[in-house]
Amino acid sequence: MITLRYGPNGVVRAVAVPTILFLLAPKVGGKEKNTAAVSEHDFLRPYIVKLERETPRKTLDLITTMAESDLVLLHHGYGTWIRNKWLWGRRDRKLVDYFLSKGINHPDAMSSVLIRELWEDLNAKLTAEERAEVERKRKLIAEKRRAYERLNDEGTQQLAASREEFDRCYERFGHPSKNPKNFDPFYKLIVSKEGRVDHIVFFKGASQEVKLCLQKEIGKYSFTPFDHDETLTLYITDFPQCRVQEIGWLYADDKVGRKN
DSSP states (O other): OEEEEEOGGGOEEEEEOOOOSOOOOOOGGGOOOOSSOOOTTOTTHHHHHHHHHHSOHHHHHHHHHSOGGGGGGGTTTHHHHHIIIIIGGGSSHHHHHHHHHTTOOSHHHHHHHHHHHHHHHHHHTOOHHHHHHHHHHHHHHHHHHHHHHHHHHHHHHHHHHTHHHHHHHHHHHOOOSSOTTOSSSEEEEEEETTSOEEEEEEOTTOOHHHHHHHHHHHTTOOOOOOSSOSEEEEEEEETTEEEEGGGGGSSOOTTOOOOO
16 A cells, blocks of 8 residues: 655655555534535634644645545555544544544544545535536546556466476576565666566676576566556565555645744
8 A cells, every 4th residue: 555654854655565554534413424525613614724724735636636535645644644633633623522522532542533534625626617627637647547457467477387487597597686575686677668677676696697687587477568657666665576666656746845
């Protein structure tokens, strides 16, 4: 899973993390909300207003653009900031008590409700033209995600099928000496939009002989062509599992930060 995380100096970055045992909490009161702005009489309204005031415009734009199903990506970073600000240690007792009265008992779920309320309020304020542009961006992101996930699957299948051939290369030429923690001497493939492997990135220490042996096998790989990127980087994360690096860029903006 990819999540947005605040790095040094408050910069938002998208990074890969293990599957989060976290689901967005149910709507407050268990009722589906429409896209109307949060009611002026809603207890949460002052908190949403404060979030909109304290969150930089670029971050609000990023949140607005996200599909509702992707809001979970804000669990780390932005969600952590909210939890530290109001929820952990009952820093805002009234807010925590409100959630407890609704049967929402963990700060993780509480922060997810606030993020969803913020997202709904931001989307409710869009003009027709702005909404059309947001929908266009969401569609593009969904298309990219499908292409990336397909590439992940195709890469995993082809790597698994090559295991025996790779082992024959290693028996003949050995493993690289400078990456003892990694069984295989290569760690990422650069795939062109036409679906071929243009470049193999090796760890230091791989001999020329083992490189040529692996290149002969990997050069046979074929991926479904894609349209949205010139090339994609396929990381070998846990052989034969692999991950498209660019999936972390779907919502990333290195210039987006937040106020302290």
